[in-house]
Amino acid sequence: MTMVALAVVLVLAGLGVGAYLVGHSGGEDLAAAREAGTSAGLKAGEHRGENRGYERGFEEARAASFSHAYAEAFRDEYAKAFRRIGVPPPLHVNVPDVQSDATSG
Amino acid sequence: MPRLRPWLIVAAAVAVAVVVAGGYLLGASTAPDEHDAHAERVDAQRVAFKQGYAKGYDRGLESGRDAGAAAGGREGAPKGAEDGHATAQKTIKRALVVTKPSSPARQSGGGAASGPPLPGSGGVLVVGDSLEELTSPFLQKYLPQTQLTINAVGGYNSLQIYQLFQESYDPSQSVIVFDAGTNDNPAYPEILAGRLQAVAQQIGARCMVVPTIHGLSVNGVDSSGKNRVVRNFAASRPGTQTPDWANVVATHPELMQPDNLHPVPAGADYRARLIARGVKACLRGGSSSGAGFGE
Numbered sequence: 001m002t003m004v005a006l007a008v009v010l011v012l013a014g015l016g017v018g019a020y021l022v023g024h025s026g027g028e029d030l031a032a033a034r035e036a037g038t039s040a041g042l043k044a045g046e047h048r049g050e051n052r053g054y055e056r057g058f059e060e061a062r063a064a065s066f067s068h069a070y071a072e073a074f075r076d077e078y079a080k081a082f083r084r085i086g087v088p089p090p091l092h093v094n095v096p097d098v099q100s101d102a103t104s105g
Numbered sequence: 106m107p108r109l110r111p112w113l114i115v116a117a118a119v120a121v122a123v124v125v126a127g128g129y130l131l132g133a134s135t136a137p138d139e140h141d142a143h144a145e146r147v148d149a150q151r152v153a154f155k156q157g158y159a160k161g162y163d164r165g166l167e168s169g170r171d172a173g174a175a176a177g178g179r180e181g182a183p184k185g186a187e188d189g190h191a192t193a194q195k196t197i198k199r200a201l202v203v204t205k206p207s208s209p210a211r212q213s214g215g216g217a218a219s220g221p222p223l224p225g226s227g228g229v230l231v232v233g234d235s236l237e238e239l240t241s242p243f244l245q246k247y248l249p250q251t252q253l254t255i256n257a258v259g260g261y262n263s264l265q266i267y268q269l270f271q272e273s274y275d276p277s278q279s280v281i282v283f284d285a286g287t288n289d290n291p292a293y294p295e296i297l298a299g300r301l302q303a304v305a306q307q308i309g310a311r312c313m314v315v316p317t318i319h320g321l322s323v324n325g326v327d328s329s330g331k332n333r334v335v336r337n338f339a340a341s342r343p344g345t346q347t348p349d350w351a352n353v354v355a356t357h358p359e360l361m362q363p364d365n366l367h368p369v370p371a372g373a374d375y376r377a378r379l380i381a382r383g384v385k386a387c388l389r390g391g392s393s394s395g396a397g398f399g400e
Contacts, residue, residue, distance in 0.1 A: 008117070015121060016128035023132025028142035037149030044150075045157025050165035052158075057169025058176070065177025073185030074192075081193030082276065091307050092271045098188070 063099065071095045196277055222390065224310055225279035228252040229384055232269040233284030235259030236350075239373040240284070240380060247381030251388070254278065262288040267300040274307065280387040282314040282380055286331045287366070291323055294330035301338045312344050312387030314380060317351040321366055344390075346383030350376055 074096075079089035137145075229251050231241060237257035245253060256273040258265070263285040270283065283304055286297045301315065315335050320328045332351055339345040353375065354361060360372030368376055 008120075012120060012124045016124040019125040019128030020132035023129040023134075024136045026133060027136025028139055030137050030142060030145045033142040033146040034149040037146035038153040040146075041150035041153030042157040045154035045159075046161035046164075047157075048154075049158035049161030049163075051161075053162035053165025053167075054169035054172075055165075057166040057171075058173035059169075061170040061173030062177035062180075063173075065174040066181035067177075069178045069181030070185035070188075073182045074189035077186040077189030078193040081190055081197065085197060090274060090276050092274065093189075094272065095185075096188070096192075098184070 066099070070098055196275060223279040223312055223387065224276070226252075226277040227388060228254065228275070228278040229280040229282065230270070230273055230275070230278045231255045231257065231282040231284065231380075232266050232273065233257040233282070234261045234266060234288055235367060236287055236376070237282075237284040239368060239370075240376045243374045243377030244381060247378055248384055251384065257284070260288060261285075263297045263300040267303060270304055278311065280312045280314060280384050281308055282316075282384065284316055284380070286318040286328075286335070287320045289320070289331060291320060291326040291328050291330055294334045297331050298334045298338065301334070305338075305342055312346070313342065314346045314348065314383035314387060315339065316348045316376075316380060316383075319351045319354040319366075344387065346386050348376075348379035348383045350379060353379065 075093045078093050082089035229248065231237060231244065231253060232255075233240075234257060237255070238259050241253075241255045241257060244255070254273055254275070256269040258269065261269070266283070266285040270281065274281070281304060283301065285300065289297050301313075305313065315338065317335050318328045318331045320331065322328075328351065335347055339347045353372075357372070357375070358365075360368050360375055362369055362372075
């Protein structure tokens, strides 16, 4: 009698666990959701980051390069103007502080 | 085989049904739903966005710098050349305008001219320290027709005054008043000597006015060494004018403030007159002896 009762309990437990697993497996696929989120996040992040980085790098480099090129050309042309009329140019030329006025692009 | 009782079969069937239904419902209730999937997707997206942003930012920064450097160079060079040309032309034009009317006068000179014409357009650059700050307001009175450029800062030594000279020197100037040395340590007159030589090298044949120095003694060392430097420099460079301010102070102590370093207004006026005499002598192409004046 005891053996029969034990067998019945075991069968019922097996059925319960099986039913639980079937019920649990019917939900949303989290791994797929995670993968989709990662892929979308990477793409959006790279796009945004690249744009921001480009803007920043462009502005910085353009300002520095503008000042350098401006000063060099200013001194060069200033000295040339004096040489053209046969006057030795000054050793020190004051270059005005001119900033690039164009907007980023 | 014992015969199964009907109620036992029904009880077993009910038990099986309850266990299966309960297990299924329990399992279904803990299964991830749409909300969980959305949260998982959003979390993963946020983390990945940061990683992607950092990666993309570096790449963008690099390409932005390349493009920015090229664009800056393209914009800066022509604008710098244009401005440099215009500024130089303005300076040259100003020099020519001033030179034209003054040239005949210099040639006829009233008998005063004794040397070759000075380079530049007759402008005068005055650089100096606090003494020059006090003196310069009177200078224009004694040099009314002269284009003066004054750059003086109180407390400056000869090295710093040399920097003022570099800031303000322009080839259109014909005379440089280098009013320096009062704030130099008298134990090291060679510093003043070096700056005088540096100015002389830059200005070519232009005339210099270098007043002698009345400074404070430091550790028992007075300004004799610095004044020797001034006189030796003047002697080695014909045309240099040395208004003898040190002698004026020695003979007219009433012209000085109680600190015995700065002149009172009458002293500043006197000093301006001395320096103006030096400038005029330069512009006349006068005394090339380098001898000082100031009585």
